Amino acid sequence: MRRAYESPVWTMPMLTPIPFRPDEAHRRLYRSALGQYATGVTVITTMTDDGPTGMTVNSFTSVSLDPPLVLWCLADNSQRYDVFSGARTYAINVLHSGQYELAMVFAKDGGHFTEANSFAGALGAPVLRDALAVFECRLEQTVAVGDHSVIVGRVDQLSYREGDPLIFQGGHFGTFSG
């Protein structure tokens, strides 16, 4: 992935917008178009009665600076829906470019914590030691919208360091290269 476009935008092919219809083909197009939006990758972590758990998420975004509010979107059909929609506290761990494997394992299931890769944060949610940034949150609000729930959290603790992010775009993982 490049830091800047190498060719001027006017050489790009013209796009032809099509009306969205609620069928399978259009749903695929919709997903593909959404996938063009490059995002970072996070693992949302929380503590449960059965131990720590986590899930790979790229829908994280900031909402408000004052008060400090952030959101992510949780799919209604996730097998981990009850755990994460009910979590009173959780941490949002922003992954660095070397954490592709971690993103993949936390996409499959939630239990990939070791003392080497994590510790209990101030709110009880696990913090991934190597993350680029961590936002430890208290649940502020959950809003059911369409087939997802928007989970809004109030940031209680934060930390960050400089480094290259893990990026997700068009179904591929990558990072910046100079």
Ligand SMILES: Cc1cc2nc3c(=O)[nH]c(=O)nc-3n(C[C@H](O)[C@H](O)[C@H](O)COP(=O)(O)O)c2cc1C
């Ligand atoms: C890069 C990436 C980003 C993802 N982002 C989200 C997300 O924002 N919200 C969500 O509910 N699931 C997201 N997922 C899917 C979950 O990580 C998980 O794979 C999915 O919920 C299916 O597993 P489950 O039913 O056990 O939860 C993402 C997966 C990947 C690989």
